[in-house]
Amino acid sequence: MVEVQVHDMCGIVGVCSKDPCRNVARSVYYALYALQHRGQESAGISIYDGKIVRTEKAMGLVSEIFDNARINKLTGPTGIGHVRYSTTGESTITNSQPLLVRYKDGVIAIAHNGNLVNAGKLKEELEAMGRVFHTTSDTEVIVHLFMKELLSQQEPAEAVRAIMRKMVGAYSVVVLIGDTIIGFRDPLGIKPLCIGKTDTEMIVASESVAIDTLNGELIGDVKPGEMVMIKNGEIRYHQITHHQCPAHCVFEYIYFARPDSILDGKLVYEARIKIGANLADEYPSEADTVTPVPDSGITFAIGYHQRSDIKYCECLMKNRYIGRTFIMPGQEMRETAVRLKMNTIRPNIEGNRIILVDDSIVRGTTSRRIVDMLWRAGAKEVHVRIGSPPIVAPCYMGINMATREELIAAYKTVAGVEAVIGADSLGHISHEGLVDAIGIPKERLCMGCLTGVYPLEIPGEKCHLAQAKITEYIRE
Ligand code: SF4
Incomplete structure (x- = not known):
C-alpha cells in the first residue's frame, strides 16, 4: 500500500518509574518513536512531576517536535504519550493529544486510540x-x-468502570492522574494494548515494539475489557467487563502493527510470513520472480517465496523521503508523482514473469499504477497476490479506510478488479487462509471490513454479536 490509503489512528504509551526521583520523559519519547507508524500528524507527551502535569505537543513527527530542549522541560516519574492520525476530528493542534482537563488542584491527561x-x-x-x-x-x-463519573464516584477505578459501560466502540486509553497511570481496553479488544517492564519502569503501550525499544520485557496484553492501574512502578489489574468473544482487528496483523510487534500473543511477522505462504498455496503461479510492493508487501512476499520456491527479487524501490509535505500534483503530473514515490529496477523485470505481492487493495488506483510500471519496465507477465481478502465494507472502529463507494471490491468482482489494475491474474488470501495464518479463531477477530458483518451494532450494518451480550459485565 504505497499511497497511505488506510490510516490507523494513534499510538499510546504510559510509563511509570518505580523510583520517584527518576525522569520518564525520555522513555515516553523513545516509545513514541517506536510507535510513529501508528500516526504521523501530531505527537505529545505529558509528565507529572509530583506537583503538576507538564505537556509538550505539536503537529508533526516525533523527531520534528521533540529536541533536547523540549524534552528537558518535562521532568517527573510518571507520564503518557500519544502519536495521532485523525480519524474523527480535524487534523489540528487542538485535537492533538494528550488532552488535558483540570480536576481539583491538578490536571488529568488522557490519550486515546480508537473510535467510539x-x-x-x-x-x-x-x-x-x-x-x-x-x-x-x-x-x-x-x-x-x-x-463526570470521577466527580460523582471519586475513585478513578470506579469512574473507568462506569464509562466503559457507556462507551461503545474500539478504544485503548491511557490516563495520567497524579502519580497514577490508568490503561484500559475496549470490551472486545479491537485495539491493542500491552504491558511491559524494565528494571526501573512499568510500561503500557499500543504495541510491544515500544517496550522492546526501552529494553523492556513484555508481560502480556491488557485483556479486552480490562483496566490496569500503575503507581510507583506497581501494577494492579481490574477486569471491568468480560465478553466471551473478543474481536481483535485483523488489519493490525495485515498492515497496521509493526511486524516485530507481538499482539495478543501473536508475532505479527510470523502471521505475515504465513499469509504469504498460504497465498502461495491458494494462488500458485508459474513465474520467475516474487517481488513485494515496498514496504507493506515485503513480509508476505518472503512467505510466498519460501513456500513456492520462486526466486525473491526486488523490482521496485521506494523513495523513503516522500514525507507528509509532499504535494500531489495535477492529473498530468500523476506519473511523475508515482515515479517520485517508487521506481523500477528494470533488469530484474525485463522479460520476466512477475508475482507482485502487496497487503491490500483499497481503491485500486495505486495497484493499477504499480502494475503499469512493471509493464513499462518490460515484464512478460504480472500476477498480483494480496495478503488480505477483498475489502468490501468500511471500518467504523477508527480506521479511516474509505467509504463503501470508494472501495473497489465493494462493487467489482475479483475478475473485475483484475481487469482494472491490468494484471494477468489477481489472487487474494481467503478468509480461512488469513485466519489460519494469524492463529486466532475467527470468532475472536473483527473482520468487519472484509465481510460487512461487524462485532458491534452499527446503524444500517449487520452485526454478528448481540449488543445485549456485549453489555453483560462480570465484575471480578
Ligand atoms: S472493520 Fe476492519 S479495519 Fe476496522 S476494526 Fe474491523 S478488521 Fe479492523
Whole structure:
C-alpha cells in the first residue's frame, strides 16, 4: 500500500518509574518513536512531576517536535504519550493529544486510540448537561465522561468502570492522574494494548515494539475489557467487563502493527510470513520472480517465496523521503508523482514473469499504477497476490479506510478488479487462509471490513454479536 490509503489512528504509551526521583520523559519519547507508524500528524507527551502535569505537543513527527530542549522541560516519574492520525476530528493542534482537563488542584491527561461508535449520542447527552466541547475529537467525549463519573464516584477505578459501560466502540486509553497511570481496553479488544517492564519502569503501550525499544520485557496484553492501574512502578489489574468473544482487528496483523510487534500473543511477522505462504498455496503461479510492493508487501512476499520456491527479487524501490509535505500534483503530473514515490529496477523485470505481492487493495488506483510500471519496465507477465481478502465494507472502529463507494471490491468482482489494475491474474488470501495464518479463531477477530458483518451494532450494518451480550459485565 504505497499511497497511505488506510490510516490507523494513534499510538499510546504510559510509563511509570518505580523510583520517584527518576525522569520518564525520555522513555515516553523513545516509545513514541517506536510507535510513529501508528500516526504521523501530531505527537505529545505529558509528565507529572509530583506537583503538576507538564505537556509538550505539536503537529508533526516525533523527531520534528521533540529536541533536547523540549524534552528537558518535562521532568517527573510518571507520564503518557500519544502519536495521532485523525480519524474523527480535524487534523489540528487542538485535537492533538494528550488532552488535558483540570480536576481539583491538578490536571488529568488522557490519550486515546480508537473510535467510539456512539460518540455523537454521548456528546449530545453531555452537552445537554452543560458540558462544553473544545475539540472535534471523540477523545474529548471520553474526557468529559470520565470527569463526570470521577466527580460523582471519586475513585478513578470506579469512574473507568462506569464509562466503559457507556462507551461503545474500539478504544485503548491511557490516563495520567497524579502519580497514577490508568490503561484500559475496549470490551472486545479491537485495539491493542500491552504491558511491559524494565528494571526501573512499568510500561503500557499500543504495541510491544515500544517496550522492546526501552529494553523492556513484555508481560502480556491488557485483556479486552480490562483496566490496569500503575503507581510507583506497581501494577494492579481490574477486569471491568468480560465478553466471551473478543474481536481483535485483523488489519493490525495485515498492515497496521509493526511486524516485530507481538499482539495478543501473536508475532505479527510470523502471521505475515504465513499469509504469504498460504497465498502461495491458494494462488500458485508459474513465474520467475516474487517481488513485494515496498514496504507493506515485503513480509508476505518472503512467505510466498519460501513456500513456492520462486526466486525473491526486488523490482521496485521506494523513495523513503516522500514525507507528509509532499504535494500531489495535477492529473498530468500523476506519473511523475508515482515515479517520485517508487521506481523500477528494470533488469530484474525485463522479460520476466512477475508475482507482485502487496497487503491490500483499497481503491485500486495505486495497484493499477504499480502494475503499469512493471509493464513499462518490460515484464512478460504480472500476477498480483494480496495478503488480505477483498475489502468490501468500511471500518467504523477508527480506521479511516474509505467509504463503501470508494472501495473497489465493494462493487467489482475479483475478475473485475483484475481487469482494472491490468494484471494477468489477481489472487487474494481467503478468509480461512488469513485466519489460519494469524492463529486466532475467527470468532475472536473483527473482520468487519472484509465481510460487512461487524462485532458491534452499527446503524444500517449487520452485526454478528448481540449488543445485549456485549453489555453483560462480570465484575471480578
Ligand atoms: S472493520 Fe476492519 S479495519 Fe476496522 S476494526 Fe474491523 S478488521 Fe479492523
